[in-house]
Amino acid sequence: MIKEDWGFQTGLPEAASSYAPNIDWLMNVLHVVMIGIFVVWGVYFIYCLVAYRARDGHTGTYHQTGEKASFIPDGLILAFEMWLILAFGIPIWASVKQSTPPPSESNNIHVIAQQFAWNIHYPGPDGKFGRRDVKLVSASNSIGLDESDPASKDDIVTINQMSVPLGKPTILQMTSKDVIHDFWVSNFRNKQDVVPGLNTNLWFEPTKTGKFEIACAQLCGLGHTQMVGNVFVKTPEEFDEWQKSQVAEKAGTASAAGAVAPSENRS
Amino acid sequence: MDTHGHGHDAGHGHGEPTSFWRKYVFSVDHKVIGIQYLITSFLFLLVGFGMMMLMRYQLAWPSPPDDFDPEKMSLVRSTIAKIFGDKMEYGFMRPDFYNQLGAMHGTIMIFLGVVPLGVAAFGNYVLPLQIGAPDMAFPRLNMMSYWVYLVGGIVMMSSYFAPDGFPQSGWTSYAPLSIVAPPGQTVWCIAMVIIITSSLLGSINFIVTTLNMRAKGMTLGRMPVFVWAQLVTAVLLLLAFPVLEAGALLQLLDRVAGTSFYIPKDMMYGSTVFPAAGGGNPILWQHLFWFLAHPEVYVLLLPAMGIVAEIIATNTRKPLFGYREIVGSMVLIGILSFVVWAHHMFLSGMRTSLANLFVTTTLTISVPSVAVLTCLLLSLRGGAIRFNTPMLFALAFLPMFGIGGLTGLPLGFAPTDLHLHDTYYVIGHFHYVVAPGSLAALMGATYYWYPKMFGRKMNETLGKIHFWMTIVPMNFIFFPMLFQGMWGMDRRLADPTLQWHNLPVQGWSVIMLFAACVLLLGQIPFLWNFFWSLRHGEIAGENPWNATTLEWACPSPPPHGNFVTPPEVHRGPYEYSVPGHKTDYWPQDEAA
Amino acid sequence: MSTQVAETSTGISHAKLGIWTFLASEIMLFGGLVSAYVILRSGSAHMAIPPREMMGVPLATFNTFALITSSVTMVLALAAIKVNDMKRFARFIGMTIGGGILFLCIKSYEYNHKWHEGITLSSNLFGSFYYTLTGLHVIHVIGGILLLLYILVTGLNGAYDAHNHERVEAAGLYWHFVDLVWVILFPILYLL
Structure with a gap:
């Protein structure tokens, strides 16, 4: 039971x-x-x-004090x-x-919510986010990242799994592709609506390593309950290692796919 | 627009109708209309209650256990599975059905249940009697608002037959989810416009009646608290509802006419761009919605406060403590309720600096609420308290509304709202206000005014069973919600166990289900009592509670036109235990 | 009817108090929509305002004039019934109705014109607001014309006189309100 x-x-x-x-x-x-x-x-x-x-023998009193x-x-x-x-x-x-901590000293992440997933967009080692365009959105490119933009080269996109370093603030710049969602990690005591057509911010500085659950706190449709993810708080060394491996992995798949992939995105 | 056409049938001059249809169905008598509202809103409350039972059942056991065997389902599960067919899988809800029930439970309970019961049913029946009027100012308009309300309710329920069923975007219907939602949402918009129209007709009638049709000597300062509560409520409805009507209209156009009031540029829907020009703002809906919906909270609450004040004054056998403070606070609550709406939107993406403003107004509005509660509590002091059923419900209102009000503090306070927003804490908070708060008061009102409506009293023993089986289980349903919310369990989850951080508080849901079952059983004595007492209850005279206000100065039930001779008011509403007077109550109309 | 005024607790007739209350809710209805328009107009980057020539300001100005004139004739009609001058009363009510109908005719021409120019309900945000706001206003004008027709017919049957014209007054208040709404809509939609 x-x-x-x-x-x-x-x-x-x-x-x-x-x-x-x-x-x-x-x-x-x-x-x-x-x-x-x-x-x-x-x-x-x-x-x-x-x-x-x-x-x-007991009666009410008329006079109030x-x-x-x-x-x-x-x-x-x-x-x-x-x-x-x-x-x-x-x-x-x-x-x-x-107020948000200075972006230059923080770990910056873009979050692009959709029914029913969290797309997490990291700028990669160069610290610059590649351009996004709604026209480029496709099944394989859920956030519409423009791969022809040089800043996109080392960008990392993950779904529902967010890695952040310990001891450094993380700033999330969030928007939604479709309806309103809400980014919420109960252990961080903070949440923020993620609104289509609008950028909203949320920052946090984790104080513990480990896995914390991301939930969507704003009813967003059928899969609202399943719109979950995890924040992995890593030590700075682990985080760098993770970032390197992600970039390498991306480079590997890109070279394997050859020059076809970018033009495919254009169509 | 129809108000002016009916000036001529105001007040007097229409004789008692004789045909059955005119007398009981298309009646213009405020008492018949009040009872029509009473019965209809109780039916809607039952429907909303049934939806709540299904949702609690789902939340207690959201998904099949590992060893689940469809061949060996419990009787309850197999029955539910049979009734709801493909909306469930072995009695486990599909998420869309859960969302539908959630949206409808809220909509029905608020717009079709509690407000019509508190405002339209008791307001209609009692208010003209309490001010000594023969009827409402616009009786035909009154009849119309009932029928418009009924049509609105039926349209709302008929959304079940739309493709994909009931609306499923929550009772708040946030855009753009509500714009891309299945057709049930269109029905929701239309039904809301109809229901709002009914409310507006009603509130115009209440305001004019209260101001214009008071008996001789019934000055504003002698009006019972219930009348004041209804007056403030009517003003809130009058001014807040049109804004939601505007919002619903825009939502309807976004859905059916291709406009984009709430649709931002380049919004996607699935894998394609939504076919609309775009450029709108989803947060606009939230502003329009909450501009209504926060005053609406007080629409749910003020009549209940008025009822509790009446019942407490009668059953403590002493004047109400701080009549002027209570009335003043109610008026203040009414005014302030228009400037707090954005405390629902701290995290919506609205400018964050606005939060401080709305935190301040929100915490300010708690002060008049505290004042009313303090006065009602202090009214007990020095009384000779009779513990009859209406009084039990009225007394229960005080601590229950206390919990509801207090739990509003961390929600209205932006920094703590960061954690609690959209969790079960919110659900626990407003259910404490509305269920063991308002609804308990309305139950009390039913017992209190039943003798006036039907000429007989309801049974006390059954009433007390009903009381305990209502208030105790309600606490076992709503208090654990505060624990769940504090732990971070979100509202509106079809299956909270899919999120691992919810598991440590999931156990409470099972307790809540059992409490809900007890609550269901507890309503049986009430229903039985209600119908049984129509024929077999103890006969009540004009004034079974020895009360002072004018509704007890006419026969039970009052004839057409209410008062045999127009009453004249000589004193304030709560003259109990006046030293030197022959009885411990001194009715308002009794000549000195 | 004439005794009713004295009977109410406030001394104001039910009809008059009722219509004022009703108008309060109407103000909130239009207020909600107009503030939605103002918020998006100042806040949205995608509200393309059509050039003034496309909006046809001269015609709309004339329309404003027609509606204001009808308000004046409404005042005159009420003044006429107050001195029991049935003929003038009927004439001025007729003129008021005429003003309303003229307004509707011009409005329908305007709608047709704009729709063909490409300003439609769904073309962009401005079009959506234009048709929603003016459309709701047109519904109110139609309601007002029906109401005035009712007043005219009952008036010709002798329902009102110098002591008994509460309903004429109430209808007049409503008509002035409809007029006022247009006076607000006209500048915010056509001129700004």
């Missing part, structure tokens, strides 16, 4: 990005306060139900919320969403 790998976890999954601890801290503060408010309310609620239950005092909880909550916004909300939001 319950498969052995199904569980009853509570709480947050493992944090694996540089800003995840900030967000988790905020999440915990909010929940502690929420539970606190709920318990205080709840205790008072139950006290009232018991103390003021209808019984013989404390109408002004009832504004105290409203005021406290407002003050608490404003403090949260000013002290944490705006700064954390600014650091995660409104």
Whole structure:
């Protein structure tokens, strides 16, 4: 009835990005306060139900007191919320969403989402992305990469499997070919809609090596559930090695296919 | 456009109809229309509930186990598999069917279930009575809004017969997914335009009735909280719904007329470029949609708050705490609800600096909500609380809405929303507001006003069984959603186990299914009670709860035209336990 | 009818309050569409605006004039019924209807012309907005003409007089609103 790998976890999954601890801290503060408010309310609620239950000889009181005092909880909550916004909300939001690390010192990746896969486009060792054109999109060239562009030569395109180095921010510039998707890695505590006709950014700096799951968080059709991938966080050495092997592999297939492939793409 | 044609049948002058059709079917009497809405919206709630049961069943066991043997299916599974044929495989849903149920569950519950129940059914029945009016301002318009609503509902359901079935882009129908979706989505757009028209007709009627048809002495400051809630709700519907109507119209044109309001340049569809000029913006839909849909949340909530206020005042036998604070907060909620919509869109690709603005407005709107809740809670203090069934539901509303409201905090707060957005945490949050919150209040309202509607009380024992079998399982369904969402399980997944990061919280889904089954069983006593009490319930007089507001000053059920003599109001709505008065309640219309 | 005004709690008749409420929702409907247009016009790189000659500004200006005139005759009709002058009332309502019909005729000529020039509903984003906004407005004009015909017929049957003209007033408010919508649509679609 319950498969052995199904569980009853509570709480947050493992944090694996540089800003995840900030967000988790905020999440915990909010929940502690929420539970606190709920318990205080709840205790008072139950006290009232018991103390003021209808019984013989007990009548309701007509005159109210404390109408002004009832504004105290409203005021406290407002003050608490404003403090949260000013002290944490705006700064954390600014650091995660409104600013990106300098691209020159980061690992840059383009993500091109489609129903129902994540195309991951790396600039390769030269750090330059080849040109993309919607007219070049074909079964073998899912992102429409223009192979005649010199910058494309060492570009790597993978599907659903993303490799990133540890200790360096990764900046994703994302767009979608068809409908809206949403790039989401729960361990990084960040997600971003991927919108057709629009470029959106998401950056993260992984703090742990390992495999983390990418999911699509915005309903995108039949295969929405299966639109998953993995982020492999590698040590810088492993990452370089991986990149080299990918480039070599691409060069190998290109020379094997000869000059036919580019012209095929043109048609 | 039809409003002005009906000025003449306002108020008085139309005699009681005699034929069956005129009296019970095409009736212009607000009470009959209210009951028509009541029954229809309960039917839609049942349909939405059934879809929820199917989805919970799917989510508990999303895919066949390794040792699955089609020959040895359980009775439940084989029955479901038989009923839904090729939409399922051995009773395991195909993803498109799951998406269809998801979209329809949301659409039905919100637009055809809870809003018509809270606003149209109880509003129609109770509001004119509470302000001492003989009927609505535009009775024929009132009848029309019911029939338009019914047509809209039928059109919406008929999308099942479209190729590929129901609409499947979620109740939010985000473009461009909804533009490239199968034909069911076109039906959705058309049905929405019809339903919105019905809502607009209704809200015009409610506003004019409330402002114009109050009995002598019924000043704005003496109106019951429920009337205030309905008034604010009507204004929200009036101003927010046309914007969605505009949005739905544009979506419809994108689908059928080749326009590209929501279609960007060079959008692909499968392996080809989508045949449209392009240049539109998908995020535009989200703005138009949420501009409605956030006020809509308060449309779901405000009538419930009003109901809870009525029931609590009556059953604590004391005046409501902070009447003016409650009313003021409701008005403030109404105003603020128009400036918070983009908190649904922090991650949509909208300019990120806008988020700070909407975080601030969102957290500000929590303050009047807290104020209402605080006042209702403090209303218990000093009371002599009677624990009858309506009161139980009204009391349950307080902590349940509390959870719903509190869990809104980390969602409205952009940095934590980064993690929680689009997860089950969101689902848990708004279901706490709508199900054990609003819907519980509406259940309470059914028990509370049933004697007025049918002249008999519902059975208390069955009512209490219904109460416990509703509120407890609801918590076992919705609380685990918060755990799942916190862990990062996304909403709208036909099979969450296909994503390995969801497995550690998948176990909760099995518990939720069992809770849902208990919830289903718990509704049987309610249905039985509802029909049984029509003939066998304890006979209720004019005022079975010893309440003060005007609806209890006319016979149960009220005759055509409601009041035997036009009532005159002498005092505020909640004069309970007034020192020196002969009874512990002092009706609004009782002469001093 | 005449006693009704005194009976309402606010002193405003149901018809008048109703039509104002209705117009509030209409403002939101057109407001939603117009802001969608404004947002995409300023935000989309692909909204090609046709040259002004193609839009036929002089004709549209004349059309604006026709509609504004019909609003004036509507005011005069209401003034006439207020002094029980049935003849003038009928004449001015007739002229208002005439203005509306003239507007529709010119509009249909314009549609035909533009469609053949290549501005169609699906040709580009501007065309989509042009036909959607003006089309919705045309539907409102047609609704207004039907309403005025109803007012004319009931009026000729003696339904209104100096003390009882709530519905004429309500119809007038609606007609002015339709006029106002055009006055907003005209510059944003033709001139800017």
